[in-house]
Amino acid sequence: MKIIDLRSDTITQPTDEMIEAIVNAHKEGRFGDDVIGEDEVVNELQEKASKILGKEAALLVTSGTQGNLISLFAQTKRGDEVVVEERSHTFMFEGGSMASIGGLYPKPVKGERGYILPKTLESVISPDDAHYARTSLVVCENTHNYAGGTVTRPNQVKALADVAHDNGLKVHCDGARLFNAAVALNIPASKLVENVDSVQICLSKGLSAPIGSIIAGTEEFIHESHRTRKKLGGGMRQAGIIAAPGIIALEKMVDxxxxxxxxAKLLYNGIKGIPNLVxxxxxxxxxxLGLQNLSISQMKLAEELAKENIKVYGGYGVRTRMVLNRMVDREDIDRVISALERLLK
Ligand SMILES: Cc1ncc(COP(=O)(O)O)c(C=O)c1O
Incomplete structure (x- = not known):
């Protein structure tokens, strides 16, 4: 029986075309030492990404976490305060790296479906007084993972960025799934980041590339980020091997x-009627899937689904995440629906 893996969109395998792109670039002799800017494929990817995102320049980094970290470090000073949504990836799931590696002080605030309201931001910016850490950056996550893949609209991003900029703060967009937001709204991704100072996008989630993220912003930001990437051990040599699938990801995998x-909607429609499921x-x-009103735990549900070759993360909470991705098709959804109907009733 096929394994249906709903743990994350990071489990997507590279496409044949991605592997062919690596082989072709190798045959054409296009790989070089990217630390000194000599990998043609990396340069092509960075140029393409900066155009798509409407930014002056872009940089290939190893992962989303590294991209977020570099973006924060390049635009803040040690000891500064960074405003984050309380369930954001940068705050919850990046090993506390902004504090432990960068000496940044995260200030978590409650958002609405993952979006920090401009008035919330305004109310938490510290005064210019030596008693307080200097508030110098706000992170917005789009789509917002833990809020349930929620989309922040361009006018919302602008409203938040206006408050930030009026108060001298920079804005970083954690756009690990920015293209999901763009596709959902049927707008170019650049529209979602025109008011932010920096953005990080993942090539290796729904877009199916095996490795890598991109950060983008001004030439000056990327110049600084290049230095920071090196310090964090993220300078890679023949990184075209990563960039070649990344180009296919941006060209062919967005739509x-x-x-x-x-x-995801099919699955929702199939399970929304299950009594007491939130x-x-x-x-x-x-x-x-909110299990708080049901007698099954998240761990038990994961164990039972695993017996039917359906993978989700277990844990000690009451919310089970399911992430639809390229490796899961419509027939698989039917199997997941009937398994959930049986297990949750
Ligand atoms: C919203 C968000 N930001 C950042 C990341 C970090 O990406 P990576 O796993 O490549 O470090 C993830 C990963 O799942 C994510 O969901």
Whole structure:
């Protein structure tokens, strides 16, 4: 029986075309030492990404976590305060790296479906007084993973960025799934980041590339980020091996994210009637199943689904995440629905 893996969109395998792109670039002799800017494929990817994101320049980094970290370090000083949504990835799931590595002080605030309201930001910016850490940056996550793949609209980003900029703060967008938001709204990704100072996008989530993220912003930001990437051990040599699939990801894999969104809706429609299950209609490819009113734990549900070759993360909470991705098709959704109907009733 096929294994249906709903743990994350990071489990997507590279496409044949991605592997062929690596081989072709190798045959054409296009790889070089990227630490000194000599890998043609990396340069092509960075140029393409900066155009797509509407920014002056872009840089290939090893992962989303590294991209976020570099973006924060390049725009703050040690000891500064960074405003984050309380369930954001940068705050919850990056090993506390902004504090432990960068000496940054995270100030978590409550958002609405993952979005920090401008008035919330305004109310937490510290005064220019030596008693306080200097508030110098705000992170917005789009789509917002833990809020359930929720989408922040361009006007919302602008409203937040206006407050930030009026108060001398920079804005970083954790756009690990920015293209999911763009596809859901049917707008270019650049529209979602035109008011932010820096953005990080993941090539290795729904876009299916095996490795890598991109950060983008001004030439000056990327110049500084290049230095920071080296310090963090992220300078890579023949990194075109990573960039070649990344180019395919940006050229060919964006529009198909719609299929993941449709599958998420199919799954939602199939399970929303299960008594006492708490589930919100997904905007993109992520669904959270709230088990708080049911007698099954998250861990037990994961164990039972595993017996049916359906993978989800177990844990000690009451919310089970399901992430639709390219490796899961419509037929698989039917199997997941009937398994959940049986296990949750
Ligand atoms: C919203 C968000 N930001 C950042 C990351 C970090 O990406 P990576 O796993 O490549 O470090 C993730 C990973 O799941 C994510 O969901």
């Amino acid at each position: 198909r994210l719609n299929e993941d969104h449709e599958n 589930v919100e209609e997904p905007e993109t490819n992520i669904l959270f």
